[in-house]
Amino acid sequence: MAAPLEILTAPLPAETDPGDIDAYLAGGGYGAVRKALKSMSQAELIEEINASGIKGRGGAGFSTGMKWNLCADRFPRYLCANADESEPGSFKDRLLLESKPHQIIEGMIITSYALGINLGYIYIRGEFFQIIDQMEAALADARKHGFLGADILDTGYDLELYVHPGAGAYICGEETGLIESLEGNRPYPRLKPPYFPAAIGLWGQPTIVNNVETMAQITTIVDMGAEAYKAIGSEEDTTGPRLFGLCGHVNKPGIYEYDSEVTLRELIYDAAGGIRDGNRLKGVIPGGISAPILTPEEIDTPMGFGALGKLGSMGGTGGIIVMDETTSMVDALLNASSFAAHESCGQCTPCREGVPWMNDILRRIRNGQGREEDLDLLLDVCKQIHGHTVCVFGQAPGVWPVRTILVKYWPEFRACIERKELVVPPLEESYLRPDQYEHIPPVPGNFRLKTEEADAAG
Amino acid sequence: MATPLEFTEATRERAAEILDRYPDEYRKSAVVPLLHLAQEEWGYVSPEAMACVARLIGCSPVKVAEIATFYPMFNREPVGEHVLAVCHTLPCALTGCGSVFDHLSEKLGIGLGETTADGRFTLRKSECLAACDRGPVLLVNRRLHTHVSPAKVDEILAELDKG
Numbered sequence: 001m002a003a004p005l006e007i008l009t010a011p012l013p014a015e016t017d018p019g020d021i022d023a024y025l026a027g028g029g030y031g032a033v034r035k036a037l038k039s040m041s042q043a044e045l046i047e048e049i050n051a052s053g054i055k056g057r058g059g060a061g062f063s064t065g066m067k068w069n070l071c072a073d074r075f076p077r078y079l080c081a082n083a084d085e086s087e088p089g090s091f092k093d094r095l096l097l098e099s100k101p102h103q104i105i106e107g108m109i110i111t112s113y114a115l116g117i118n119l120g121y122i123y124i125r126g127e128f129f130q131i132i133d134q135m136e137a138a139l140a141d142a143r144k145h146g147f148l149g150a151d152i153l154d155t156g157y158d159l160e161l162y163v164h165p166g167a168g169a170y171i172c173g174e175e176t177g178l179i180e181s182l183e184g185n186r187p188y189p190r191l192k193p194p195y196f197p198a199a200i201g202l203w204g205q206p207t208i209v210n211n212v213e214t215m216a217q218i219t220t221i222v223d224m225g226a227e228a229y230k231a232i233g234s235e236e237d238t239t240g241p242r243l244f245g246l247c248g249h250v251n252k253p254g255i256y257e258y259d260s261e262v263t264l265r266e267l268i269y270d271a272a273g274g275i276r277d278g279n280r281l282k283g284v285i286p287g288g289i290s291a292p293i294l295t296p297e298e299i300d301t302p303m304g305f306g307a308l309g310k311l312g313s314m315g316g317t318g319g320i321i322v323m324d325e326t327t328s329m330v331d332a333l334l335n336a337s338s339f340a341a342h343e344s345c346g347q348c349t350p351c352r353e354g355v356p357w358m359n360d361i362l363r364r365i366r367n368g369q370g371r372e373e374d375l376d377l378l379l380d381v382c383k384q385i386h387g388h389t390v391c392v393f394g395q396a397p398g399v400w401p402v403r404t405i406l407v408k409y410w411p412e413f414r415a416c417i418e419r420k421e422l423v424v425p426p427l428e429e430s431y432l433r434p435d436q437y438e439h440i441p442p443v444p445g446n447f448r449l450k451t452e453e454a455d456a457a458g
Numbered sequence: 459m460a461t462p463l464e465f466t467e468a469t470r471e472r473a474a475e476i477l478d479r480y481p482d483e484y485r486k487s488a489v490v491p492l493l494h495l496a497q498e499e500w501g502y503v504s505p506e507a508m509a510c511v512a513r514l515i516g517c518s519p520v521k522v523a524e525i526a527t528f529y530p531m532f533n534r535e536p537v538g539e540h541v542l543a544v545c546h547t548l549p550c551a552l553t554g555c556g557s558v559f560d561h562l563s564e565k566l567g568i569g570l571g572e573t574t575a576d577g578r579f580t581l582r583k584s585e586c587l588a589a590c591d592r593g594p595v596l597l598v599n600r601r602l603h604t605h606v607s608p609a610k611v612d613e614i615l616a617e618l619d620k621g
Binding site: 085086087088089090091093094119121125126127128129130160162164165166167168169170181182183184185186187203245246247248249253254255285289319321323327331332335336339342343 | 479481484486487488489490491493494515521524525528529530531532546547548549551552553584585586587588589590591592593597600601602
């Protein structure tokens with residue numbers, strides 16, 4: 001059994017207000033900022049982050065060091081910390097925002113200093129009212145203590161950080177959508193290339209958009225040093241502590257901190273206390289709603305980004321949605337699809353039209369009016385959307401859940417259509433085993449179902 | 459023509475503080491935060507409120523309308539004194555948000571998106587509120603309630619009644 005960690009989730013001393021800067025300072029807070037600004041050059045800091053091997057925690061698992069290195073040699077540059085946490089099943093950023101606001105601010109100061117940034121924003125989703133208030137207060141306290149403003153810690157370095165609130169749109173979590181939103185435009189994601197805002201970002205300038213957990217982890221890396229940091233987890237896959245959020249039908253939902261070597265089975269059955277009522281597992285979404293679902297036979301996998309990628313799924317945000325044998329996968333997929341249909345920003349036709357279309361088809365299947373051709377139609381619509389949109393939204397929450405839940409639970413969907421009602425078949429008859437369909441890599445145009453065998457199994 | 463809406467003095471100061479957060483040539487960046495202020499002041503964002511925000515930014519009202527009509531959080535019509543939003547995304551659905559919504563709907567006598575005749579309550583559904591380990595969750599105005607059950611709904615409504 002992997003050992004739980006207490007690095008990001010280290011408990012606060014009893015009765016401590018997480019926003020209280022004096023308590024944070026008393027516990028050694030802002031030590032990483034002092035260390036970085038007083039004793040490290042910008043180049044040394046960038047090298048430290050490169051050496052740590054950290055992959056960004058926003059969901060794509062992209063190397064943070066590489067992102068920083070892509071920063072174009074132009075000034076001014078800007079920082080945007082992404083706290084628009086909206087991926088269904090993800091709640092780790094909320095935990096950090098609620099419990100460690102100053103650790104996030106520290107990471108933002110260090111990042112800004114390393115990259116020569118003098119102005120940054122933390123983009124917090126609008127529904128996080130209490131978090132926004134707390135973060136505003138925490139930034140004001142940091143300013144009062146001389147960690148923000150002009151001539152920080154007498155180093156001659158100036159930095160201002162502000163909160164920028166969102167207003168309820170999932171698409172603002174996409175980094176170029178976030179930038180458009182911050183510019184006061186409709187948050188339509190930008191056409192790529194340029195692939196990275198580090199080349200052309202906010203107001204046309206080089207911009208680093210990092211997830212807030214990544215920001216908190218930057219503080220950790222500077223605190224403990226890259227050597228100690230990369231000893232956690234696996235250098236081949238993902239270094240550093242990970243936050244895994246378990247929800248759904250587990251006995252002890254919550255955030256659990258482990259390295260990436262922990263297996264999904266250990267998280268479900270050991271950390272989160274197993275499935276409710278002693279029920280059996282039916283399916284698990286391992287990294288936010290966009291992450292392709294895994295069936296009970298697939299949970300002995302380490303939770304690294306690479307390991308889950310090999311299974312055709314992804315690490316995503318580490319938000320793990322567990323569903324027991326009583327769950328209707330038709331209902332679950334309809335729910336996921338309704339979210340995607342509601343949140344499509346409307347910029348690209350395949351996503352704007354296709355995602356709600358799939359939602360309509362799924363609703364009629366759920367209501368016992370599914371047609372014989374509906375499952376093939378769904379797969380066809382998936383194919384029309386995939387790779388044909390400006391951003392990854394069309395495929396991530398739009399296509400991937402449909403494609404993978406539908407394929408893996410094909411017999412259950414077939415049963416609903418054949419019996420013209422919502423049915424939840426016995427667990428054994430509800431899903432296909434991995435050898436009954438062809439591997440589903442999340443790339444366009446490479447997607448086949450062994451239909452005859454699937455039908456035979458159904 | 460109606461008198462143009464203007465923020466109160468206190469809100470104007472907050473608006474100035476918000477505008478200071480962005481470089482002067484990019485004042486338009488303040489549009490979403492200023493729309494939040496407008497909604498706090500008037501409860502919803504009317505065309506007159508959009509015009510007020512546009513004057514502060516120095517852009518045309520239609521530019522503000524373009525933004526106000528995109529984001530789900532901006533009410534375009536008056537809402538109840540208390541806005542109740544039940545999260546209905548998958549993790550909350552798995553933990554029973556359906557019974558929470560149905561109970562609220564029955565107690566208040568209104569359906570999705572409706573406001574009670576006395577103007578006290580508006581009932582909504584919300585997408586994932588990122589508190590999936592504590593579901594079902596219910597956002598009441600600015601406050602998040604977790605582990606909500608029909609019984610807890612009764613307590614929350616009683617508390618709101620006390621005012």
